[in-house]
Amino acid sequence: EAGVAQSPRYKIIEKRQSVAFWCNPISGHATLYWYQQILGQGPKLLIQFQNNGVVDDSQLPKDRFSAERLKGVDSTLKIQPAKLEDSAVYLCASSLGQAREKLFFGSGTQLSVL
Amino acid sequence: SQQGEEDPQALSIQEGENATMNCSYKTSINNLQWYRQNSGRGLVHLILIRSNEREKHSGRLRVTLDTSKKSSSLLITASRAADTASYFCATDDWGEKLTFGTGTRLTIIP
Numbered sequence: 001e002a003g004v005a006q007s008p009r010y011k012i013i014e015k016r017q018s019v020a021f022w023c024n025p026i027s028g029h030a031t032l033y034w035y036q037q038i039l040g041q042g043p044k045l046l047i048q049f050q051n052n053g054v055v056d057d058s059q060l061p062k063d064r065f066s067a068e069r070l071k072g073v074d075s076t077l078k079i080q081p082a083k084l085e086d087s088a089v090y091l092c093a094s095s096l097g098q099a100r101e102k103l104f105f106g107s108g109t110q111l112s113v114l
Numbered sequence: 115s116q117q118g119e120e121d122p123q124a125l126s127i128q129e130g131e132n133a134t135m136n137c138s139y140k141t142s143i144n145n146l147q148w149y150r151q152n153s154g155r156g157l158v159h160l161i162l163i164r165s166n167e168r169e170k171h172s173g174r175l176r177v178t179l180d181t182s183k184k185s186s187s188l189l190i191t192a193s194r195a196a197d198t199a200s201y202f203c204a205t206d207d208w209g210e211k212l213t214f215g216t217g218t219r220l221t222i223i224p
Contacts, residue, residue: 004156035214042118042202042214043157056211091156100212101145105156 002026004106006092012112018080021109025073025094031055032069033103034077035091043091049075050098082113118146118203118215126221133190135218137203138183144206146179146186151200151217160188160201190220198222 005024013019025032030051035043046065047057051072060067064083069075079086089110093103118139127133137146145164149157163170163179163186170177176189190197200217207213 033212042216045211045213048211058211093156100206101147101162102159103149103157103212105149105158107154107156110154 004092004094004104006090006106006109008109009107010110010112012114013082014114015084016081018078019082019111020076020078021090021092021111023075023077023092023106025075025092026104029094029096029104030072031095031098031100032075033093033095034067034075035093037089037091037108039088046077046090079111082111084113087111087113118205118213120201120203120215120218122218123216124219124221126223127193129193129195129222129224131193133193133197133220133222135188135201135220137186137188137215139186139203139205139215140184141205141207143181144208146177147204147206147212148175148177148186148188149202149204149214151202153199157202193220193222195222195224 032049034046037043046060047067048055049069052069067077089108091108093105095103118137121136147162148160151157161172163177174191179186200219202217203215
């Protein structure tokens with residue numbers, strides 16, 4: 001079974017630039033999550049999709065972050081413009097059903113904002 | 115905000131010893147999950163315990179849950195070098211979100 005795919009693996013940008021991350025969840029998984037993990041901390045949920053609808057985006061900084069899930073499969077997360085404090089690992093995860101149980105994570109995108 | 119808080123923040127033990135880490139949380143939960151994260155990788159689901167369960171086993175893992183104290187513990191028996199990783203608890207608070215704790219960094223010394 002193929003896992004959750006994320007790209008790119010690493011990204012270095014300057015502040016005020018824009019960046020986009022891509023995620024392909026496990027086939028058949030209805031729920032997709034984007035988490036932000038700052039060094040030394042636990043992952044923080046940014047947005048949760050159920051198929052292609054947003055379930056929870058309460059912690060997404062909507063003035064600079066946006067996300068979409070096209071056709072209920074792949075998803076992209078965008079930051080525009082980036083700030084220094086956005087330096088983190090961005091993790092995509094998926095789960096089979098609606099319940100937030102047994103999430104499968106990708107390897108993440110490590111973002112450095114200079 | 116972080117719901118769960120793991121204790122200790124870091125733990126070093128000799129290979130073959132048992133490792134115990136704890137998680138405390140603040141609100142009523144539906145279930146509590148433990149995940150492992152190797153350096154530079156994503157998280158891997160280890161075990162889930164529901165609010166009406168008190169103890170659960172999976173291989174060398176034993177998880178306990180005390181809802182009256184709002185705490186859980188993860189025991190790894192007969193530790194191996196490959197167990198070196200960060201361990202996170204995550205709580206599902208009845209339909210809101212799955213919230214991760216701050217993690218315990220476990221180092222197994224060969």
